[in-house]
Amino acid sequence: MSKRLLSVVVNGRVREDAIADHALLVDYLRDTLGLTGTKQGCDGGECGACTVLIDGEPRLACITLTATCAGAQIETIESLAAGGRMSRLQQAFHEKLGTQCGFCTPGMIMAAEALLRRNPRPGEAEIREALSGNLCRCTGYVKIIESVQAAAEA
């Protein structure tokens, strides 16, 4: 089990850690950095709960080797609220009840964040496509769509 020194930027902070070759990004974020906002809901690539942004693109941390992230910018749910304010998406998911149990929420919001950055005024079909890899078992998705729409209009 070899390790190498890895440098990444996580939520704007430069991190240097010795990372095992087989270490998954979700475990690095949760166990090494204590960023437990990123969730694991499956055995790999099934549910989307671990969605984070790597260089601005939505990626599944549970099937990403940390070693492949050298030099990358990683953003997790913990990065979105800034200056004492929730992001537009966070505010909308809270106020419109886009979250119930909350377990899929960080992944859902990060996938929606990636969408709004590349398409600030998405149509309903575009929202559905962008979130199609994120499973929610509570809401039936109705209020998730409303939340993303509200954030886009805010």
Next chain:
Amino acid sequence: MDQPVRHAQHTIGSRTPLVDGIDKVTGRARYTADLPFGETLVGAILRSPIAHGVIRRIDTTKAKAIPGVRAVITGEDFAAPYGVIPIAQNEWPLARDKVRYRGEPVAAVAAVDEATAQAALAAISLDIAPLPAYFAAADARGDGAVPLHEKKLGNIEREVDHVFGDVDLGFAQADLVREQTFHYAEVAHGQIELNAAVAEYEPERGRLTTHSVTQVPYYLHLTLAQCLGMDSSSIRVVKPFVGGGFGHRVEPLNFEMVTAALARAAGGAVKLELTREECFLTHRGRPETDIRLKIGLKKSGQITAVDCEIVQRGGAYGGYGLVTILYAGALLHALYKVGAVMYRGFRVYTNTPPCGAMRGHGAVDVRHAFESLLDSMAHELRLDPFALRRTNLITPPHRTLNDLQVNSYGLPECLNWVEQASTWKARRGKLPRGRGFGLACSHYVSGSAKPVHWSGEPHAVINLKLDFDGGITILTGASDIGQGSSTLLTQVVAEVMQLPMQRIRVVATDSALTPKDNGSYSSRVSFMVGNAALRAAESLRRVLVDAAAKRLEVSPDDIEWLGECARVSGTDRTLDFAGVVNAALADAGTLTVKGTWSTPKETQGGTFRGAAVGSTAGFSYAATVVEVVVDEDTGAVRVERVWVAHDCGRAINPLAVEGQVQGAVWMGMGQALSEETQYHEGLHLRPNMLDYRIPTIVESPPIEVHLVESLDPLGPFGAKEASEGAIHSFAPALTNAIFDAIGIRLNDLPASPDRVLGAIVARQREERLRRAVAAAKG
């Protein structure tokens, strides 16, 4: 004395974001696997590769010798078996003597890291002598089948035989009698949070603390004490944020007791996280079900008699099984006025993972059968499906044939709304081929009127703590698992005390702090715990009014309570909230007041065997209309729109109620369209979120919700349940819509493309045969 008077707050009925919503959207909410415990050992479970067999030997010698392994345990390390129902406790946290399903836990280890734990599992050798195994209920009931459990010949866990009224007379009086069989696949809860538990054992004190994903910390508490042979006062159970339950986490689950036993054996802290595959094996989902149903109708649509037989493939252990088979009968007919009912139910042990409670416990499949056959008979009698339902409505207060009490009944208003909103009258019958409309109705309990563990204590207890900081803390054992119960309790207390919600905090479910509660299941929390919160708040308000009166030297009758301020009636003399709190606490110190609630006797059901199941203090009702498009070339069914009206008594939080109703309808859609477990010789073939097909956002339709407020006389502010009533009516509304679209009745769910296409092809074959026969005769 010149404080500005703040006006009373109204929180009941206002769309209120969750009190813990900010934690969830910011990632701050900590679920069990997120909690910081410092150094913990890693727990892991070894599972049986055999579906049914006698355990001859489990050799753990080599595993124990591996460096870094701190504990290895088997069934012999437990003091007693468990089961959520006190009279059906036949499951061990780790199998003893026999294994009864593939994937059953047989041994467990705690080690310094995951790799060591896995190596230890690999080093355990199992010697299990296989027995004949049964994966279908019919095989388990077959002649000469080996019983899974002693004294359970024919593998029948529970047989139910209920007759209410004169069924023969009822069928004799009918103008149309029809009988149909139905088959339902087994389904699973699929909550997104994986199961996890952390147990900390203090060897010096002999104390255990367990954090787990449970919906009912109290059941877990009792079961930990029983299985570990510990005094329950030495155990503390804490429920952190929980990522959904849907019934999966009502029963204490084997991994929770295993984690605790590992912590005790290792003398430290153990964290055990299950994989998604293991969550599917832990199961407790809705059983595979076969239904034979016969209904008699007058030409008017009046239901004269019902005869139903149900077989449920229950899996390997008792669990909730006997309650599930009783619910199926109890909620078969009780939302309508019916002439007479006969119900036979069989709960069967099989060598598959144990089934249990799942949203709409026991009543979802039978509702589909009932509403489908009604629809089919309405078609034959040329009655509109709405008209047929309206012929059989009840008038509250009403006692059903099986002794269930109905005090409020918003079903008529539900029917009216979905009929109008869907433009049913204008569009039905005029839709193009392949597009259809379907209707169905449903109901559900607001908590079981008789809980399973009950020695006569109140059903729900709430403590309210008032301290010198002027804050009020709600101490509750009710588990918020995402449904918003902590928000609801805050709203109830804020409303009664006319205080801003900001002043109120909730501490939920820590057995060291919060009063015992029966937990979050059977949709009991709004009704029962809501009522307890209402009474606690009234009590605290009385204390504050009395204190203000004393301080202002007037009679309590002269005090006007304005929430943040008390005023002497007819004067401008006031005392602000800080002054009121000071007056109340000056003599007594920090105050804790209590509110309790119990179901009235008349709501607790009849006296026949099994009568308690289905009894409730308030039934919710729902009506659902579904519009579908069916592709006859592929068998694909697309749900275009759903209209659902739900009678929740009173919407304490309309935002949350809408969310619950949408979630229930959608979960019904998953079962109706795509979800099913599948086993090959007992091996789970779909233990992941790709093969177990939960609908994605792409195939999920708009769901329009209307809330009917029938104001139940016993509910808090008139409220009833909101989370389960609407799940039942989706599947029948869907298949009724499929019939409307293409003229085919699907009696075998889910209506997956292969089943729909199979039915289409079968019909084409029948038509060709009929034409050929006609041509040959002609």
